[in-house]
Amino acid sequence: MRELVYYVAVSLDGFIAGPHGEFDAFLVEGDHMDGINADWADTIPTAVAEHLGIAQNRSVVDTVLMGWNTYAVGLPHGVVSPYRHLRQLVFTGSHAVESDEVEASAENPVEVVRRLKAEEGAAIWLCGGGALAATLAGEIDRLVLKRQPLLFxxxxxxxxxxxxxxxxxxxxxxxxxxxGVVVSEFERIRD
Structure with missing residues (x-):
């Protein structure tokens, strides 16, 4: 069965973004980037990976899940399909996505994830945000936290x-x- 992996950057005080979705304080330069890019290449936006010459083969994850606010970050910049190398699902009940490469769903995220887990393939990446993670907490099999040396x-x-x-x-x-970045991986203990 496929795993749901919540792979995300987080501040020392537990935030994945600022109050208005800001994430530009996270360190994107430093010795941590080589390891992250090697181990998690499939989680890099497609255009960025292409620009950096990083191969993406969908071996770690092949599906990405986003809440509307996470997906909408790229819209002002014309990014309507951020992870076009992956199957992309956006959970929203009130917005339309602007790309045929992105699936919008108003379904219960837990039911969708359970169906996805039953399919063949690599892991399913929960990209964000915090509200969607709270909804899917019971379905998360693996947490990969990129703890940043920052307080938000x-x-x-x-x-x-x-x-x-x-x-x-x-x-x-x-x-x-x-x-100062620390990447920690955790597996759920199932009874």
Whole structure:
């Protein structure tokens, strides 16, 4: 069965973006980038990977899930299909996507993910945002957190509002970089 992987950059105080979706404070230069780009090339926007000469073969992930706000980040810049090398699903009940390469869904994200997990293929990447992550928390099999040496103070939390419901994950690997970025991977403990 395919895994749902929540792979995301996060500040030390638990935010994946600023209060208005800002993410430009995250470090995109430094020794951490070579490791991230090698291990997670499929999570780089297609145009960026092409510009950098990074091959994307869909071996790690082949599907990306986004909430509307995550998808909409690129729209003012004319980016209507950010991950055109992947199957792209955007969860929205009120917006239309501007590309035939992107699927919009108003369905319950949990039901969609359960169907996707039953299909053949590589992992499913939960790109963001925090509200969608909160909805899908029980379906997440693996967390890969790119902890950045930053405090945001406020913003969009890693997991939006969700009721108190402890769920256990085991750390399976951590790499600390000189840049201060720490990439930690966790697997869900299933009963």
């Amino acid at each position: 103070g406020s913003g969009i939390p890693l997991f939006g509002s969700r009721p108190y419901a402890p769920e256990r994950f085991d750390e399976v690997g951590t790499t600390a970089y000189r840049s």
